[in-house]
Amino acid sequence: NAGVTQTPKFQVLKTGQSMTLQCAQDMNHNSMYWYRQDPGMGLRLIYYSASEGTTDKGEVPNGYNVSRLNKREFSLRLESAAPSQTSVYFCASSDSIPGTSENEQFFGPGTRLTVL
Amino acid sequence: GNSVTQMEGPVTLSEEAFLTINCTYTATGYPSLFWYVQYPGEGLQLLLKATKADDKGSNKGFEATYRKETTSFHLEKGSVQVSDSAVYFCALSERSTSYGKLTFGQGTILTVHP
Numbered sequence: 310n311a312g313v314t315q316t317p318k319f320q321v322l323k324t325g326q327s328m329t330l331q332c333a334q335d336m337n338h339n340s341m342y343w344y345r346q347d348p349g350m351g352l353r354l355i356y357y358s359a360s361e362g363t364t365d366k367g368e369v370p371n372g373y374n375v376s377r378l379n380k381r382e383f384s385l386r387l388e389s390a391a392p393s394q395t396s397v398y399f400c401a402s403s404d405s406i407p408g409t410s411e412n413e414q415f416f417g418p419g420t421r422l423t424v425l
Numbered sequence: 426g427n428s429v430t431q432m433e434g435p436v437t438l439s440e441e442a443f444l445t446i447n448c449t450y451t452a453t454g455y456p457s458l459f460w461y462v463q464y465p466g467e468g469l470q471l472l473l474k475a476t477k478a479d480d481k482g483s484n485k486g487f488e489a490t491y492r493k494e495t496t497s498f499h500l501e502k503g504s505v506q507v508s509d510s511a512v513y514f515c516a517l518s519e520r521s522t523s524y525g526k527l528t529f530g531q532g533t534i535l536t537v538h539p
Contacts, residue, residue, distance in 0.1 A: 313468070342526070351429075351514060351529035352469070367526070399468055412518070413459075414527060416468035 311335055313417035315400050321423045322390045330385040330420050332400030340403050341383035342414065343367075343375060345396040352399065358383055390424045397421050427452045431515050431530035438505055438537050446500040446533045448489075448515035456517040458482075458491055458498040459527070463512040472500075472513070505537045 313334045322328060334341065339360045344352040354367030358377040372394060374386045383402075387394060401414040432447040450456065457476045461469040473482030478493035487502045498515060515530040 349531055351531040352527075353529075354526060357526060401469075413471045413474070414469075416461075416470065418466075418468045 313400055313402055313415050315398075315417035315420050317420060318418065319421050321425065322387075323425050324391060326390050327386065327388050328390065329387075330398055330400075330422075331382070332384065332417060333382045334400075334402040334415070335381065336402060336404070336415065337380070338402040338404045338415070339380075341377065342401040342403075343373075343383070343385045344399045344401065345369065345394075346399060346419070347396050355385065355398075390422075392424045395422060395424045427456070427517060427519055427528045429515050429517055429528055429530035431513075431533050433533070435534035435536060438535070440507055440537055440539050441504045442537075444500070444502040444505045444509075444535070446513055446515075446535070448498045448500065448530060450496050450498065450515070450517050452496075452517055452519050454519045456519045458489070459516045459518070460487070460489055460498070460500050461514040461516060461529075463514065463532075465511070469514060505535075507537050507539055510535055510537045 316331045342357045343355040346352050353369050355373050356367050356375040358364045361380045364375050376384045398420045400417040403412045403414040428451045430449050459474045460472040462472045463469045473484040475482040475491035481490045489498050489500045512532045512534050514532045516527045518527050
């Protein structure tokens with residue numbers, strides 16, 4: 310049981326390049342999330358997927374796209390990377406039930422992205 | 426909208442000292458409250474949670490009480506260890522929002538010296 314896995318762990322891009330961050334979970338969770346972590350700003354939600362086949366924007370979606378490929382996998386794509394997207398990216402999943410608020414989110418180890 | 430405010434860090438303590446990290450929140454409904462911990466080079470993991478007013482969450486010697494009257498969820502530990510050095514995040518999840526989305530505070534860096 311690996312939990313939440315992310316690839317790659319580190320990536321350096323040049324401005325304008327594209328890439329896809331991969332995330333997979335093996336806990337049969339319905340909901341998955343992408344966050345970015347910047348110094349002094351906590352974690353901010355980029356996109357989330359409440360269930361397979363649905364995706365919604367979070368707090369900071371500009372410059373990103375997502376795909377919920379199946380129940381296990383949720384990818385984040387940067388179409389044209391910018392230096393402002395230099396950050397640490399975390400994927401998370403939870404077994405969220407509509408109308409409740411107490412479900413724990415499980416986090417992956419993160420991807421450290423630098424855009425030059 | 427929802428928001429979480431944590432005490433500014435970094436916090437530096439000696440081993441066996443008492444720890445308090447303050448957390449206050451703003452929410453329109455009835456949130457659940459969480460403390461997550463991030464050890465160096467790792468992702469976040471749940472430390473403790475409380476789902477209603479006056480609940481006390483506890484784990485690994487850490488405690489936090491859900492105080493609705495002061496909208497607070499302060500994290501405490503009686504005697505910290507070097508291994509507690511990490512970043513601590515307070516967060517809330519509100520029932521009225523969709524599917525367990527979390528709102529995080531900015532994080533507090535804790536360093537414990539021997």
